[in-house]
Amino acid sequence: IDLTTTLNKLHFKTPLMNAAGVHCATTTELDDLLDSQAGGLVTKSATLQPRTGNPDPRYANLPFGSINSMGLPNQGLDYYLNYANATALTHPDFPILLSLAGQSLAENLQMLERIQASAFSGLTELNLSCPNVPGKPQIGYDFDQMKTILTAVFQTFNQPLGIKLPPYFDLAQFDLVADILNQFPLAFINTINSVGNGLFINLETETTVIKPKGGFGGIGGSYVKPVALANVRAFRQRLNPAIQIIGTGGVVSGGDLFELILCGADVVQIGTTLAQEGTPAFGRILTELERIMAQKGYATLADFRGNLKTL
């Protein structure tokens, strides 16, 4: 069974990695990912300066997933850029993605220029979908702003770039967003980010379970798998084949991983499952995938990628 895949020109030994924001904020967490069966890693979405983020409790595990309103806590771009450049020396073939979530176009352009001026040779993921910075609407739902940002970004940045998208729930929106994205030389899209502004209640105490934003937060885990499958499938059907797809959302088992690849994903990320189970989740899920592939007679991921059949 060959589990290898590629994203842009980066070679992944396995198609599974962490989702930005989970187990990737400090060098300790990032080194943990290096030593796991993950095929690559992505760093916590960075701003130019460090941020402490929202007040605790800002994350909670739920019966079928998670809710979070972290508020973009991170060590600042240079911390992650330095980590990426140091790791490229010790692990030259391990794919590293840098995630950026600047709070203005100017900040994003500044960060991209800093990356471009450095020795970084990995992939950059521009997060257009953070749902938890109070007062900041999601770029991913403002199509004019998305177009403006992508136009400016591609005039500035000549390294491979992908974007992290929020979930969409309307077929006309898939058409509209895909039409915008097809105008740009994107290396990939990553879909989906958490399903924004859900609410979970502690029935006993009659309270919310997280503090920020009155308890509203991004939903992840099994709750969102049907939304992730649909977004990967819809964009695979609509995007220029040169734009690859990272599939994220609701992956708990090897079957879930198989399904996202069947919808067209080239690489798959786990967030909630990694937060709850730790890095052993990578090996468990990959072993389950291998078993399913063997049962079905598939030797490589390309044997079934994107081959979802309709009735």
Ligand SMILES: O=C(O)c1[nH]c(=O)[nH]c(=O)c1Cl
């Ligand atoms: O609150 C966060 O830090 C956060 N939380 C998410 O669920 N997705 C994001 O993109 C971000 Cl940036």
